[in-house]
Amino acid sequence: MGAGEALKSAGWGLRWQVRVSILLVCVLSAVNGQIRYSIPEEMRKGLFVGDVAKDLGLDIKRLVSGRAQLVIDGNNQYVELSPNKGHLVVKERIDREKLCGQKSPCSFSLEIVLENPLELFSITIEIQDINDHAPAFSKKELNLEISESAPIGTVFLLDSAADPDVGINSLHSYSLKPTDHFVIKQHSRADGSKYAEMVLQSGLDREKQSEHSLILTAVDGGNPQRTGTVKIHITVLDANDNAPVFTESLYKATVIEHALGGTAVAKVSAIDADQGYNGNVTYSFTHMDEGTPPLFNIDPYTGEIKVTGAIDYETVQNYEIHIQAKDPWGLTSASKLIIDILDVNDNTPIITMTSFSGKIAEDAIPGTVVALISVQDVDSGKKGQVRLNINENLPFKIQTSLRNYYTLVTEKGLDREKVSSYNITLIATDEGLPPLSSMNTVVLDITDVNDNAPAFSKNVYSTHVMENNSPGVSVVAIQATDPDMGQNARISYYLIDSELNGNPVSTYFSINSENGVIHSVRSLDYEHVKEFKIHVKAQDGGSPPLSSNTTVLIYVKDQNDNAPQVLYPVQTSSSLVAEMVPRSADVGYLVTKVVAVDVDSGQNAWLSYKLQKATDRALFEVGLQNGEIRTIRQVTDKDAVKQRLTVVVEDNGQPSRSATVNVNVAVADSFPEVLSEFTDFTHDKDYNDNLTFYLVLALAVVSFLFITCLVVIISVKIYRWRQSRVLYHSNLPVIPYYPPRYADTLGTGTLQHVYNYEVCRTTDSKKSDCKFVRPCSQNVLIMDPSSTGTIPSYILSY
Secondary structure, three states: OHHHHEEEHHHHHHEEEEEHHHHHHHHHHHOOOEEEEEEEOOOOOOEHHHHHHHHHOOOHHHHHHHHEEEEOOOOOOOOEEEEEOOOEEEOOOOOHHHHOOOOOOOEEEEEEEEEEEEEEEEEEEEEEEEOOOOOEEEOOOEEEEEEEOOOOOOOOOOEEEEEOOOOOEEEEEEEEOOOEEEEEEEEEEEOOOOOEEEEEEEOOOOOOEEEEEEEEEEEEEOOOOOOEEEEEEEEEEOOOOOEEOOOOOOOEEEEEOOOOOEEEEEOOOOOOOHHHHHHEEEEEEEHHHHHHOOOEOOOOOOOOOEOOOOOOOOOOOOOEEEEEOOOOOEEEEEEEEEEEEEEOOOOOOOEEEEEOOEEEOOOOOOEHHHHHHHHEOOOOOOHOOEEEEEOOOOOOOEOOOOOOEEEEOOOOOOOOOOOEEEEEEEEEEEOOOOOEEEEEEEEEEEEOOOOHHHEOOOOEEEEEEEEOOOOOOOOEOOEEEEEOOOHHOOEEEOOOOOOOOOOOHHHOEEOOOOOOOOOOOOOOOOOOOOOEEEEEEEEEEOOOEEEEEEEEEEEEEOOOOOOOEEEEEEOOOOOEEEEEEOOOOOOOEEEEEEEEEEHHHHHHOOEEEEEEEEEEOOOOEOOOOOOOOEEEOOOOOOOOOOEEEEEEEEEOOOOOOOOOOEEEEEEEEHHHHHHHHHHHHHHOOOOOHHHHHHHHHHHHHHHHHHHHHHHHHHHHHHHHHHHHHOOOOOOOOOOOOOOOOOOOOHHHHOOOOOOEEOOOOOOOOEEEEEEEOOOOOEEEEOOOOOOOOOOOOOOOOO
């Protein structure tokens, strides 16, 4: 069979194999509910891969209307979709070795995306290896020198062939031709690769044949098989009958990782029984991978092995090196050196915050987990064992969880108002000598919890406000503080419901809920209420809210808003009161006493008395402090009987207020004398008998109007009270306070307690009877202007 027919037969077999593979995969896909195609590598562009529409159960029209498109991982577009047919075909030649290397099985995934509605189908395409690579040797020719005295059974190591294919298509076996003197022995390494040794099976005779040419063939397991060859040229040396022999068949050595270049590792030795030149031995490594930087070097003459590269225990823990000893005539022997790498503590622990939010509430109980921490150290033994600690004086501690995992938990209660955040330094230390450590600092914020109630700076606040203030005036500002933050520190102020003088506190004062300023709702009257005691609550905005209370004392300051009121002598228009002074009165004779009070307090109620007018200023004087009217000289017969004094009562306020009173004095020794004089005095005014009628009528009308207005006002007040549940009282009548006793002891009193008056009026407005008692032989005249002036109309008692 020719080469063309062989290739044709091989191509037909390949296509049959592909079809069978595709059919088998489609059947398996239908069973498993997955779409998976298997194609060989190196297929030409346009070759059929699979019927996607049929395998997915889709209509061709659906592929067209859905604008079917392929989504392939990576940049290589190995296949493409024909929407009109629903076939998946090869778009680009696929090289399995380039795509996957030695990985097996080799596959890649893609998705078919359909629109309107959106659908996604997953397809896996497995690339099957074909035997497209032949085994290859690194050298085209090997030159060997073998002594004719080489003993039968001598082993010669040969270079291995490499085949990038995998599985059955990879390197399968070696063969050697001719086999007159040598046979091949095949071995497998731990990774599955194969290498060959050439063994001398019959003695060499240089005189018969000084050179031998052999062909070493490497065969893979593909169908058809591929081969690779190398020519071995053997030169037979003369008279070297002894090969070098290593002192040990296996050498062992140790070296620490990261040993410096030039560090001696071991020294091998081989002995050659020959003498002289034939006994010289050289050493070399065999089976060294090409392209790998050498980590060790052997001195060819001394057999000393030294470090030449960077050694890392974490990468490779031991090395196996094949060593060959060779004499000048080509006789060799082999040995093995195993180098164990000793680990040193050259890796610091690595701290990883596996779970850490960076926040924790201040009310977290002890034992609350703050973070989950992973600590890794790639060193071995104790050098890889790590202890994790944190900086001292923190309310946290480290607990061991799982292997290489730790938990950071709270050890004590937290208080954000004292410490709002913590810088926690994690220190990981291994147990190597010397130990290595690493640190990682994290910031843990303490979130606020409403655990502090607002606090006032004072338990009791006091302030003063002037009476008759304008409604809405600011009285006092109170303030509370809350060490919490945010909404938990937002303070609102409220008046605690209570009553002041029977009225709700809100009828007197209000408070600004934002800034705590207390305002007066109404004008205050010192004479009505002198002091207010109210309670204020400060409440934060937490959930649940916290609050605290304080007391505010508001003292009303008096204002001179009331004039003095004269109690005696009583001013009346129906009768005239006259004080009698005998003409025999001495200097300092007490005529009478003006009694007045002022409902204000303090200096606003300090009264002083002054004589404003008098018929004879040289006869009378008024006591500045006590209001006593006394004579300042001896009364004479020339003094007029009728004396009229006007006294001004003035308080000490700023500005001051005053009141006036008229005092009638009769200077006479007998009652008839007084009557004769005061009869004319009482008739200075012309009174009409009808005037009384009109006055009574006017009083009745005014009284009726007053009662009507009072009823209307009370009705309106009751209606408003029912609507707002707040009773407002204003314009309260001033009820002056009269001391129970005014004594003139030491000249400080204003009214003698021995004055007693009894007045009796008849129903006849033109007649009246007065009965009064006077101590100290003093006389008081009360005259009715409506009387006829006859003596029986007046009754005088002593």
